[in-house]
Amino acid sequence: MKNWVYLDQFQGQALPASWEALGLGLTFGAVTALVFGSEVEHLARAAFEYGAEQVLLADDPCLADFRAEAYASTLSKAAKEQWPDLILLPNTTRGRELAAMTAIDLETGVLVDAVAVEHAGEAIAVTRPTDAGKVLVGESCSTRPVIVTLRGRAFPRPTAFPGRTGALEKIAVQARALTTVAGTVSQDSPDLAAANVIVAGGHGVGNSGPDEKESARRGFALLADLASVLGGAVGASRAAVDAGYAPYAWQVGQTGKVVSPDLYVACGISGAIQHQAGMRSSKVIVAINQDAAAPIFRLARYGVIGDLFQIIPALTQALKKRMESEKL
Amino acid sequence: MKIVVCVKQTPDTAADLTIEGGKVSWGDAALILNPWDEYAVEAALQQKELLGGTVIALSLGDENAEIALRYALAMGADEALRIADPGSALDTSAVAHVLAAAIQKLGGVDLAFFGRQTIDGGSGLVPAQTARLLGWPALTLASALAVHGDEVRVERSIEEGRQTVRAKLPAVISLSRDFGQPRFPSFLNKRKADRATIPVWSLVDTGVAEVTPHVTWSDPALTPIRESNCEFINGGSPEEIAEKLAEKILAEKVL
Numbered sequence: 028m029k030n031w032v033y034l035d036q037f038q039g040q041a042l043p044a045s046w047e048a049l050g051l052g053l054t055f056g057a058v059t060a061l062v063f064g065s066e067v068e069h070l071a072r073a074a075f076e077y078g079a080e081q082v083l084l085a086d087d088p089c090l091a092d093f094r095a096e097a098y099a100s101t102l103s104k105a106a107k108e109q110w111p112d113l114i115l116l117p118n119t120t121r122g123r124e125l126a127a128m129t130a131i132d133l134e135t136g137v138l139v140d141a142v143a144v145e146h147a148g149e150a151i152a153v154t155r156p157t158d159a160g161k162v163l164v165g166e167s168c169s170t171r172p173v174i175v176t177l178r179g180r181a182f183p184r185p186t187a188f189p190g191r192t193g194a195l196e197k198i199a200v201q202a203r204a205l206t207t208v209a210g211t212v213s214q215d216s217p218d219l220a221a222a223n224v225i226v227a228g229g230h231g232v233g234n235s236g237p238d239e240k241e242s243a244r245r246g247f248a249l250l251a252d253l254a255s256v257l258g259g260a261v262g263a264s265r266a267a268v269d270a271g272y273a274p275y276a277w278q279v280g281q282t283g284k285v286v287s288p289d290l291y292v293a294c295g296i297s298g299a300i301q302h303q304a305g306m307r308s309s310k311v312i313v314a315i316n317q318d319a320a321a322p323i324f325r326l327a328r329y330g331v332i333g334d335l336f337q338i339i340p341a342l343t344q345a346l347k348k349r350m351e352s353e354k355l
Numbered sequence: 356m357k358i359v360v361c362v363k364q365t366p367d368t369a370a371d372l373t374i375e376g377g378k379v380s381w382g383d384a385a386l387i388l389n390p391w392d393e394y395a396v397e398a399a400l401q402q403k404e405l406l407g408g409t410v411i412a413l414s415l416g417d418e419n420a421e422i423a424l425r426y427a428l429a430m431g432a433d434e435a436l437r438i439a440d441p442g443s444a445l446d447t448s449a450v451a452h453v454l455a456a457a458i459q460k461l462g463g464v465d466l467a468f469f470g471r472q473t474i475d476g477g478s479g480l481v482p483a484q485t486a487r488l489l490g491w492p493a494l495t496l497a498s499a500l501a502v503h504g505d506e507v508r509v510e511r512s513i514e515e516g517r518q519t520v521r522a523k524l525p526a527v528i529s530l531s532r533d534f535g536q537p538r539f540p541s542f543l544n545k546r547k548a549d550r551a552t553i554p555v556w557s558l559v560d561t562g563v564a565e566v567t568p569h570v571t572w573s574d575p576a577l578t579p580i581r582e583s584n585c586e587f588i589n590g591g592s593p594e595e596i597a598e599k600l601a602e603k604i605l606a607e608k609v610l
Contacts, residue, residue, distance in 0.1 A: 120514060121513070127481075128483055131448060136447075136568070167571055211519075214516035276516075283532070300368070330586070332587065333596065337593035338596060345597045346604065349602075
């Protein structure tokens with residue numbers, strides 16, 4: 028099986044989900060990795076270290092910004108010359124858009140947001156969540172190549188072997204694009220979808236005093252302290268975002284981001300079904316809530332019925348102390 | 356401005372769902388306009404208010420699609436158009452082929468708005484695929500937009516933050532939730548929407564001879580309920596609880 032993996036990058040940095048895709052590709056045999064961008068040859072070298080046999084490199088100043096039309100045309104042209112059986116992409120905003128357009132060019136289908144991919148003989152089938160994560164459905168595609176986007180953190184990152192190399196092939200760039208990127212403002216918080224640890228706040232964060240905004244400001248600062256000790260990111264429920272406690276970029280749930288960190292600490296979040304849709308695949312869930320009947324406790328491995336304004340700072344201190352003594 | 360907004364009906368998310376005969380069933384749950392599409396309708400109406408013109412709500416589906424179309428009319432869309440579902444299970448590229456053909460057939464369209472994804476299928480591929488077929492730019496996940504002459508500028512949300520992107524009209528734009536609160540239907544528009552006769556096109560009317568889906572679905576199953584058996588950490592001062600909890604978390608070896 029001819030097996031391609033597209034590595035999504037931003038300003039020369041590969042997203043973690045790109046390596047996860049490469050790792051999955053390796054379980055199906057030899058991988059050809061695709062690296063597109065400007066001055067991104069170092070990513071081709073990284074791809075070899077992660078196990079790619081071959082890299083198709085499209086390195087050109089006109090690919091400096093991700094512009095879907097140019098990237099899709101470059102990918103489709105290469106695919107029409109070499110006809111891979113499978114193209115794996117991370118289900119990032121760029122990966123998904125590239126998959127969508129490339130599928131139109133190649134007159135094939137996209138199996139999107141896969142959490143499992145099986146390959147028996149020539150047949151490729153995936154499993155993906157739908158209906159707010161309530162349903163898992165099998166999907167397959169009758170045409171080749173099969174284009175699959177992979178949910179972040181659903182597949183393990185492969186081991187890198189420093190110094191490993193492979194065959195680098197430069198491919199033709201299709202420059203025509205219809206959009207111009209005028210600028211990007213980076214957010215200071217890390218990408219939730221890639222975070223190992225998420226400390227999330229809900230409506231309860233605004234409940235510690237007469238001034239809810241002031242309460243929320245103090246509460247989210249406490250959550251940020253804990254997140255920073257754990258090297259994680261801060262998230263929020265829709266209730267917290269709607270109340271103006273937190274920006275939409277932090278929202279976890281059906282109308283926000285779908286995350287699956289190793290540790291999810293839900294603080295003052297009741298755990299409505301829409302919130303669960305965004306975080307139910309987290310490995311370990313810890314819930315802190317004053318309401319013992321909150322549905323979040325049915326998902327959580329550990330629960331504390333109590334005041335997050337007291338528990339969280341104490342937990343931050345306790346973890347900090349223990350992690351520092353472990354390091355010594 | 357001739358503005359199209361593509362919409363779809365979805366079940367209310369709070370509804371209970373079961374698997375019946377190998378298919379997902381929402382029972383008798385109420386159907387609503389896909390919540391993401393409300394942002395698209397809002398964006399379309401705002402551009403019409405700023406620049407003049409008409410807003411046409413477009414949906415591909417059976418009679419149930421009228422629920423989405425009537426809600427768009429009630430929010431303030433001028434016209435609605437339904438394309439009759441050919442009956443087979445369509446994948447995203449088949450849907451995009453039909454929508455792109457209908458947009459072309461309508462003619463002179465400057466902007467086509469979409470919600471970022473549906474809340475049921477949720478693949479989020481159709482906006483970019485429709486743009487690709489039309490040969491128009493795709494400005495996806497927009498949180499703000501402004502049209503100046505023949506150019507549109509959007510702010511969009513990506514993993515790394517906010518990005519400003521511009522393109523020439525006509526363009527496809529998909530909306531993210533941080534675009535702002537969609538309006539509620541007015542009483543007057545609601546009455547108008549209830550009475551409206553919504554024209555129906557067949558596939559042939561759009562100029563599409565046939566659609567060929569590539570993707571097939573099988574064996575839907577309810578996601579297993581997480582049996583977590585929550586272990587409650589009780590007793591003592593917050594510090595004592597925190598010490599116990601910290602120990603448990605570290606013992607999970609996930610940090």
